Amino acid sequence: MDNSSLLQSFIIEAYKNQKNKKSIDVYNIKQEGENALCGDTITFYINVVDDVIKDVGYDAKGCVISQVFTSVLSEYMVGKNWNKVLDEISFDDIYNTVGVSLSPTRLKCAKLPFETIKLALNKNMGHD
Amino acid sequence: MYKKDFPIFTNTKLNGSDLVYLDSAATTQKPQIVINKLKEFYENYNANIYRGIYNLSEEATALYENTRSRVADFLNVSSSEIIFTKGTTDGINFIVYTYAKNKLKKGDLVLLTEMEHHSNIVPWQILSKNIGFNIEYVPVSKEGKLKDLDKFLEFKPKILSITHVSNVLGCVNDISYISRLAHKIGCTVIVDGAQAVSHMKIDIKSLGCDFYVFSAHKMFGPTGVGILYGKNEILSEIDPVFGGGEMISSVTKEFPVFKSSPFKFEPGTQNFADVSVFSSSIDYIDSIGIGNISDYIKDLSSYAVKKLKGIKGLHVYGEGNLSGIISFDINGLHSHDIATLLNENNIAVRAGHHCAQILMSSLGVSSLTRCSLQIYNDRSDIDKLVYSLDKIVNYFN
Numbered sequence: 109m110d111n112s113s114l115l116q117s118f119i120i121e122a123y124k125n126q127k128n129k130k131s132i133d134v135y136n137i138k139q140e141g142e143n144a145l146c147g148d149t150i151t152f153y154i155n156v157v158d159d160v161i162k163d164v165g166y167d168a169k170g171c172v173i174s175q176v177f178t179s180v181l182s183e184y185m186v187g188k189n190w191n192k193v194l195d196e197i198s199f200d201d202i203y204n205t206v207g208v209s210l211s212p213t214r215l216k217c218a219k220l221p222f223e224t225i226k227l228a229l230n231k232n233m234g235h236d
Numbered sequence: 237m238y239k240k241d242f243p244i245f246t247n248t249k250l251n252g253s254d255l256v257y258l259d260s261a262a263t264t265q266k267p268q269i270v271i272n273k274l275k276e277f278y279e280n281y282n283a284n285i286y287r288g289i290y291n292l293s294e295e296a297t298a299l300y301e302n303t304r305s306r307v308a309d310f311l312n313v314s315s316s317e318i319i320f321t322k323g324t325t326d327g328i329n330f331i332v333y334t335y336a337k338n339k340l341k342k343g344d345l346v347l348l349t350e351m352e353h354h355s356n357i358v359p360w361q362i363l364s365k366n367i368g369f370n371i372e373y374v375p376v377s378k379e380g381k382l383k384d385l386d387k388f389l390e391f392k393p394k395i396l397s398i399t400h401v402s403n404v405l406g407c408v409n410d411i412s413y414i415s416r417l418a419h420k421i422g423c424t425v426i427v428d429g430a431q432a433v434s435h436m437k438i439d440i441k442s443l444g445c446d447f448y449v450f451s452a453h454k455m456f457g458p459t460g461v462g463i464l465y466g467k468n469e470i471l472s473e474i475d476p477v478f479g480g481g482e483m484i485s486s487v488t489k490e491f492p493v494f495k496s497s498p499f500k501f502e503p504g505t506q507n508f509a510d511v512s513v514f515s516s517s518i519d520y521i522d523s524i525g526i527g528n529i530s531d532y533i534k535d536l537s538s539y540a541v542k543k544l545k546g547i548k549g550l551h552v553y554g555e556g557n558l559s560g561i562i563s564f565d566i567n568g569l570h571s572h573d574i575a576t577l578l579n580e581n582n583i584a585v586r587a588g589h590h591c592a593q594i595l596m597s598s599l600g601v602s603s604l605t606r607c608s609l610q611i612y613n614d615r616s617d618i619d620k621l622v623y624s625l626d627k628i629v630n631y632f633n
Contacts, residue, residue, distance in 0.1 A: 114576050115631050123632075145588065146572050147602030171570035214576060 114172065119208060123172050128182040132165035137190075139231070141224025143216055148174040150224050152182075156190040171217050173210065178221040180205055185225075194225060238524070238611045241267040245612065250582035256617045259584045261403055261431055261561050261608035263453045270456055273516040277509050285508045286482055299512035304498070306515045307463055311448070312439045314468060319498040320511050321462035324430040325355040327449030328397070330464055331426055332359040334477045334501070335447075339424070340394055342368035347393035347423070349374040349382060349409075350598045351402040354591040356428045360397065369394075376598060380407025380554040389417055395424045400448075401431035404590045404604065405554030406537070406561030408432070415444035424470075430454055434610070435533045435560060437526050440465055457517035458510035471497035480504040529611055533560040536609050540618045547625050548633070553599060560609035563590070566625070569632060571605040574625070581624045 135153040142149050148170025155163040164182040168175045184197045199222050203210075210218055239245050242265045248255045257265060277299070283292035285300050301315075308315040321327045340346065346360055350373045364371055372391070375383040380402055389396075396418045401408050415425045426447040432438060434455040440448055447470075452461035476483060476494060480503030485493040494500040521529065537558035544550055549567035566574065571587035578585055586606045589596045596602060607621060 113580055114573060115580075115628070120631060146570065147589070148570075172573045173576075211576075214572065217572065 114208060116208065118206065119172060119176055122176045122179055122206070126168075126175060126179040128164050128166055128179060129168060129175075130165045131167070132163050134163070135165070137228050139224050139228035141220055141227060143170070143174065143220050145213075146171055146174070146217055148217055148220055150174065150178055150221055152221075152224055152228065154185075154190070154228070159189050159191060161185050161188050161190050161193065170220075173208070173214055173217040174220045176206060177202060177218045181221045181225070191229070194222070194229065237614070239614065241269070241520075242612050243268055243271065248582075251580075253582035256581075256583040256613075256620050258607035258609065258613065258617065258621065259586050260434075260610035260613075261454070261606065262586055263459070264434060264456050264610055265612060266458075267456055267517075267520050269520050270458070270513060270516050273513045274458060274509065277512055281512070282509065284505055296508060296512065299515070300506070300508045303511050303515040303518075306518045310438070310518050311465055312441050313465055316497050317465050317468050317471065319464040319466065319471075319501045320506060321449070321464050322460055322507070323451040323453070323462035324428060324449050325359075325462075327447075327462045327464040328356055328426070328428065329359045330477075330501070331397075331447050331449070331466075332363050335424075335466075335470065335474055336360075336395055337363060337367070338474070340367050340369045344369040345391055345393040346371050347374060347388055347391075347396040347398075348372070349398055350376040351380065351405060351407070351592065351595050352397070352399055353403050353428065353430070354593070356397055356399060357594065373594060376402075376405075376595065378553065378599060380405035380557055382409065385414065386417065389421055389423065392421055393418075393423050395426065397426040397428070399428040399431070401429075401436070401559050401561070402554070402557075402592075402595070403431050403561065404563050404592050404595055404606065406431075406557035406559040406563075407554050408436070408557065408559060411443040411445055415446075419444070431559070431561065434521070435526070435529045437530070446470060452510070452514045452517060455517055456520055457514040460507050461510045461514050466497075468497070471501070476500045476503070478503050524611065532611055533609055534558040536560070536613060536615070536618070537562060539615055540607065540609065540621075543618055543622045544625070547622065548629050550625070550629075553601075553604060561606065562608070563604040563606040565601060565604050566629060569628070571603040574605045574628060577628045578621070578624055581620070583621055583624055585621075 132153050135155045137154040140151045150168045153165040164185050168178050180202050188196050244265050281296045283296045285297040304315050304318050307318050374385050374388050418425045425445040427445045429448050429450040433450045446467050448465040450463055453459040483500045483503040485495050537560050541555050550564050553563045575585050575587035588603045
């Protein structure tokens with residue numbers, strides 16, 4: 109299998125083992141995100157204590173790409189400073205980790221979790 | 237057996253795989269005869285139509301008008317009833333602003349159906365915001381049957397705008413019957429024929445509708461050409477919305493005198509090269525025979541549905557509609573993933589809401605995968621699709 113394929117083992121494994129795809133009881137940030145084109149939806153539940161992300165849970169419906177990128181991002185987020193989380197993890201980092209080659213249309217699916225976190229950060233900073 | 241007529245199948249490979257093109261409802265591939273004709277036009281006939289008092293312009297004009305006659309014969313109508321547009325969407329917008337805008341008043345009703353493409357919904361919604369008429373949508377069963385059309389007609393809609401063939405379910409609406417019902421209450425019937433013209437015999441006189449619109453590019457022709465049929469008695473009564481050169485008999489400082497239809501509706505320099513070339517698409521269809529195309533697509537659709545239904549977790553929507561449009565979903569898989577994975581084997585399908593979000597919502601799905609067939613497809617294309625889908629399902633289970 110070509111390692112740019114959507115069927116590469118990393119993606120299939122990550123898709124089948126999304127350990128943060130769970131509800132968490134204690135959270136202080138909830139953010140929904142949607143990609144209207146595909147119908148992908150994500151809801152993040154994040155527990156932040158003293159600016160540090162202690163726990164992340166999410167509910168996601170949609171394509172493999174959006175779910176795998178959500179899963180990988182959520183795992184990177186735990187332990188990071190919430191306010192600086194997107195300074196510490198870039199989309200390119202996750203894209204390289206997943207290692208799939210995506211067309212411009214599918215990139216929107218991959219970016220959905222990042223856009224959703226950005227929405228939450230903007231809200232948090234009083235921008236929304 | 238017709239694949240050899242279409243050079244794209246020889247010219248394009250992906251990772252060594254031949255192209256399996258199953259997206260003809262979006263646009264059809266072009267046969268060599270049409271491609272040659274476009275080159276031939278620019279090499280031998282290119283001049284602006286109508287105004288030139290020289291051979292080249294007169295030849296170009298004759299080719300342009302020849303297409304109008306060919307289209308009129310193809311549909312069994314008069315040439316004066318054929319207006320060239322940019323495509324189906326442009327045609328519907330033309331009707332909305334040139335005809336419906338003056339006909340409709342606040343409180344009137346426009347009837348659409350739940351299976352309409354966005355191109356037959358959004359223009360009405362935009363105009364409705366300005367005028368204040370109401371829009372109702374005739375519900376559709378999961379198989380694609382209209383429900384309670386007669387009851388909706390009791391509300392006396394002024395206009396019914398409906399697709400001939402659904403771009404998602406492939407179901408065929410009985411336009412002759414619908415036109416008769418609608419005309420009994422004086423309701424104008426507009427038909428979106430985009431998904432019908434390439435594989436069904438269209439006889440407008442027997443359909444009885446007032447307007448019929450479609451696109452050349454979905455019937456082996458060039459992009460940027462649409463055809464609008466309108467009944468002579470309607471077209472002669474309405475004024476153009478767009479003005480410019482060539483559509484007038486005379487211009488004064490007051491108000492112009494318009495030419496007759498169709499010329500008053502085609503201002504400025506038209507897309508004369510592509511329109512001229514479009515006659516060769518009709519030649520191509522005629523060389524096979526529209527009846528043969530229709531039979532071939534029915535047979536291939538039937539084969540495809542049977543094979544697809546053998547895939548674990550796959551559900552076909554509107555499976556009895558053998559019009560070459562087959563939409564399906566597979567348990568637990570998103571249509572965009574299916575399309576991305578099929579693309580890895582050079583299989584082109586369409587995935588998503590197919591510009592039919594109202595229908596998607598009525599079917600209770602957010603997206604579907606659609607394969608749409610044409611005469612250049614054969615059973616080996618279906619076998620490749622089914623083989624790849626089987627593999628995808630196995631990977632994810």
